Amino acid sequence: MNDFQTFREKAVKEYKKLQHPTKPVIYIGMGSCGLASGAGEVWQKTREILDRDKIKADMLKVGCIGPCYLEPFLDIQIPGSPRMSFNNVTVEKLEKLLPSFLLNGKSKIKPIGYLGGNGEAHEGIKSLWELPMLRGQERIVLRNCGIIDPENIGHYIARGGFEGLLKALKKGPQGVIGEVKTAGLRGRGGAGFPTWKKWQLCHDAPGNRKFLICNADEGDPGAFMNRSLMEGDPLSLLEGMIIAAFAIRASTAYIYIRAEYPLAIERLKIAISQMQKHGLLGKNILGSDYSLDMRIKEGAGAFVCGEETALIASIEGERGMPRSRPPYPASSGLWGHPTNINNVETLATVSTVLREGGKWFAGYGSEKSKGTKTFALVGKVRRTGLIEVPMGTTLREIIFDIGGGTRKEFKAVQTGGPSGGCLSKEFLDLPVDYESLSGAGSIMGSGGLIIMDDDTCMVDVAQYFLRFTSVESCGKCTPCRIGTKRMVEILEKITSGDAEPGDIQALKDLAVTVKEGSLCGLGQTAPNPVLTTLKYFPEEYEKHVVDNRCPAAVCRELVEYNVIKDKCTGCQRCVDVCPTEAITGPRSEPHYLDAEKCIKCRACYEICRFDAIAGDAITIE
Amino acid sequence: MAVSIIAITSKYAPGDKSNLIAILQDAQKKVGYITPEAVDKISGHLNISRSQIYGVASFYSQFKFNPPGRNSIKICLGTACHVQGGDFLLNALNSEIGISPNETTEDEKFDLDRVACLGCCALAPVIMVNDAIFSNMSVVKMKDLLDLYE
Numbered sequence: 001m002n003d004f005q006t007f008r009e010k011a012v013k014e015y016k017k018l019q020h021p022t023k024p025v026i027y028i029g030m031g032s033c034g035l036a037s038g039a040g041e042v043w044q045k046t047r048e049i050l051d052r053d054k055i056k057a058d059m060l061k062v063g064c065i066g067p068c069y070l071e072p073f074l075d076i077q078i079p080g081s082p083r084m085s086f087n088n089v090t091v092e093k094l095e096k097l098l099p100s101f102l103l104n105g106k107s108k109i110k111p112i113g114y115l116g117g118n119g120e121a122h123e124g125i126k127s128l129w130e131l132p133m134l135r136g137q138e139r140i141v142l143r144n145c146g147i148i149d150p151e152n153i154g155h156y157i158a159r160g161g162f163e164g165l166l167k168a169l170k171k172g173p174q175g176v177i178g179e180v181k182t183a184g185l186r187g188r189g190g191a192g193f194p195t196w197k198k199w200q201l202c203h204d205a206p207g208n209r210k211f212l213i214c215n216a217d218e219g220d221p222g223a224f225m226n227r228s229l230m231e232g233d234p235l236s237l238l239e240g241m242i243i244a245a246f247a248i249r250a251s252t253a254y255i256y257i258r259a260e261y262p263l264a265i266e267r268l269k270i271a272i273s274q275m276q277k278h279g280l281l282g283k284n285i286l287g288s289d290y291s292l293d294m295r296i297k298e299g300a301g302a303f304v305c306g307e308e309t310a311l312i313a314s315i316e317g318e319r320g321m322p323r324s325r326p327p328y329p330a331s332s333g334l335w336g337h338p339t340n341i342n343n344v345e346t347l348a349t350v351s352t353v354l355r356e357g358g359k360w361f362a363g364y365g366s367e368k369s370k371g372t373k374t375f376a377l378v379g380k381v382r383r384t385g386l387i388e389v390p391m392g393t394t395l396r397e398i399i400f401d402i403g404g405g406t407r408k409e410f411k412a413v414q415t416g417g418p419s420g421g422c423l424s425k426e427f428l429d430l431p432v433d434y435e436s437l438s439g440a441g442s443i444m445g446s447g448g449l450i451i452m453d454d455d456t457c458m459v460d461v462a463q464y465f466l467r468f469t470s471v472e473s474c475g476k477c478t479p480c481r482i483g484t485k486r487m488v489e490i491l492e493k494i495t496s497g498d499a500e501p502g503d504i505q506a507l508k509d510l511a512v513t514v515k516e517g518s519l520c521g522l523g524q525t526a527p528n529p530v531l532t533t534l535k536y537f538p539e540e541y542e543k544h545v546v547d548n549r550c551p552a553a554v555c556r557e558l559v560e561y562n563v564i565k566d567k568c569t570g571c572q573r574c575v576d577v578c579p580t581e582a583i584t585g586p587r588s589e590p591h592y593l594d595a596e597k598c599i600k601c602r603a604c605y606e607i608c609r610f611d612a613i614a615g616d617a618i619t620i621e
Numbered sequence: 622m623a624v625s626i627i628a629i630t631s632k633y634a635p636g637d638k639s640n641l642i643a644i645l646q647d648a649q650k651k652v653g654y655i656t657p658e659a660v661d662k663i664s665g666h667l668n669i670s671r672s673q674i675y676g677v678a679s680f681y682s683q684f685k686f687n688p689p690g691r692n693s694i695k696i697c698l699g700t701a702c703h704v705q706g707g708d709f710l711l712n713a714l715n716s717e718i719g720i721s722p723n724e725t726t727e728d729e730k731f732d733l734d735r736v737a738c739l740g741c742c743a744l745a746p747v748i749m750v751n752d753a754i755f756s757n758m759s760v761v762k763m764k765d766l767l768d769l770y771e
């Protein structure tokens with residue numbers, strides 16, 4: 001305990017020193033999104049420039065601050081100035097930026113904002129939090145992401161880390177559960193079950209051996225909130241896990257994480273070993289009588305393992321197939337012992353709830369949905385990325401104020417992944433909370449928000465999700481195994497122009513059967529994308545069935561590619577990229593597209609759009 | 622190969638089948654896919670039948686039963702990638718290198734997998750080649766990219 005206090009004082013001192021540096025510090029966002037946009041090259045080039053020009057500066061890897069459309073993200077703090085952020089940094093940009101900014105504090109490349117300080121403009125540069133994408137946000141869970149070095153436990157501690165755990169150990173299990181009840185925290189995995197109730201059930205269940213499992217399987221396609229959080233601030237999750245495990249008196253905790261997240265796994269492993277070194281994990285945590293063993297289990301790729309009984313089967317080394325409940329895991333879970341399963345975001349929130357108090361947390365959000373929620377804002381929206389907003393924020397605020405709207409006309413927002421639904425523009429003023437979304441036929445889900453515009457075909461989207469769930473169906477119960485397959489077949493008929501008049505009714509009937517007859521959540525929610533699109537976009541289905549047309553020009557069978565003669569300049573770029581030599585014609589004369597040879601790969605359409613002169617010479621009809 | 626599998630199984634307690642998935646993951650990391658020899662060894666170590674092992678392994682999309690190519694392409698077909706044209710990438714790959722998901726090219730240059738989501742949705746559509754993720758892909762960009770691999 002005293003060791004920890006000494007370590008904390010040292011960490012605070014060192015962190016302060018970092019914020020008031022004597023030589024420049026360069027922070028580079030090295031989350032998966034950053035790396036995918038080229039942060040690795042940016043890191044290497046920065047190192048090279050520093051060595052070449054003999055500039056003394058420290059380099060730090062940080063997580064993702066959220067606005068993915070600005071990646072790669074790089075911050076520079078020179079002594080006596082706040083931390084300046086630069087967006088979309090490329091290797092070429094670095095040459096113009098680094099030497100002059102590091103040596104003279106100025107460069108031709110202007111920062112997009114600054115971090116820290118008092119929030120007022122600094123030499124004409126606004127605070128980064130004034131950016132339209134960040135202004136409407138409230139960062140509780142993500143407060144450390146992109147700010148601290150996720151591989152340095154000292155940074156986490158200096159920013160209040162483990163204060164929640166210290167308080168929890170003093171309060172005792174029942175006190176912790178009470179605090180979470182006051183906070184009104186509900187499960188962030190999607191269903192919204194009150195967290196305290198889940199804990200209480202497991203706490204009260206008889207048994208000497210209990211388990212805590214963190215569900216980090218994040219299987220929803222289109223969602224990456226948990227990945228970003230674990231990459232950017234793994235310790236907040238681990239602290240929350242100890243608090244939860246302490247509340248239910250679990251002796252072993254598992255993180256079930258998908259193997260597709262190698263960076264998150266690595267950061268968690270580093271964090272766990274640092275915690276063990278400082279007495280924050282293992283025997284007698286912080287000198288108390290509480291001990292906890294923390295293990296990582298890598299998932300092997302099965303969406304159904306997000307369902308808790310399937311997840312448990314998978315940890316036991318079996319096929320990840322759900323079983324019927326009751327008994328619930330709270331009384332009989334992993335190897336038959338009482339087990340509590342929470343989502344990553346729920347657990348990471350717990351550390352803040354304990355640190356700041358349940359009352360403080362309940363001050364955010366709406367009446368029945370307290371606190372904040374993270375969302376992955378993706379699809380056809382201008383500003384994509386990871387955001388955190390108070391519950392009750394409207395879809396319009398999220399999509400238009402934070403996301404900057406869509407390029408073409410907004411059509412729909414999909415929430416809740418394959419279990420959720422598509423909501424049309426009539427719902428834009430819907431506040432985002434558990435009740436409102438399920439009332440509209442969708443669900444909160446884990447936080448994926450996929451924005452769709454006029455280029456998106458709603459029938460295709462429904463088909464996409466049903467294909468996904470039919471493939472991911474474990475096959476145990478018939479309604480899900482066969483029902484989703486038959487639904488896919490009907491949708492395939494519709495999107496290829498072979499539909500018959502009774503098909504839409506058959507689709508509706510099947511949807512209801514699958515919803516009511518399936519064993520687990522996967523099957524019970526699988527028809528939601530179909531039901532919501534049928535309800536809110538019936539005209540799109542009709543166009544496909546009656547007119548054999550796909551208004552969004554997505555369904556391949558219903559689309560023909562053509563060259564528009566008056567627009568084509570004969571630049572030959574499409575001729576070069578066509579893999580089947582379907583386009584021919586001499587230079588400077590309109591080309592000809594042979595529909596027989598065309599495989600509709602869209603390469604010509606893409607390359608023509610990038611050509612400023614030819615404009616939309618190749619269109620789809 | 623048999624030796625390397627024993628090196629893997631010996632890290633885990635004999636007879637504890639809760640480690641089956643972890644052993645399979647290690648074996649695949651080492652050899653690139655799940656070989657019949659590996660299944661034999663694991664079966665002996667954990668004292669479970671080979672059919673049980675295949676039953677578990679084939680349930681999870683991560684496990685492969687064919688030798689992989691020199692380069693592994695993973696095409697993300699998450700929702701965001703789908704909406705941004707991921708399917709067009711998959712079709713272009715089929716026509717360009719002539720393989721479908723779960724296959725390896727004849728010259729063993731590439732193998733192809735579809736994944737549900739790589740979690741880079743804001744940069745969709747994305748593909749992963751070996752360990753690197755490439756963002757904002759297009760049919761044209763992808764073709765240029767694949768030319769860089771041997």
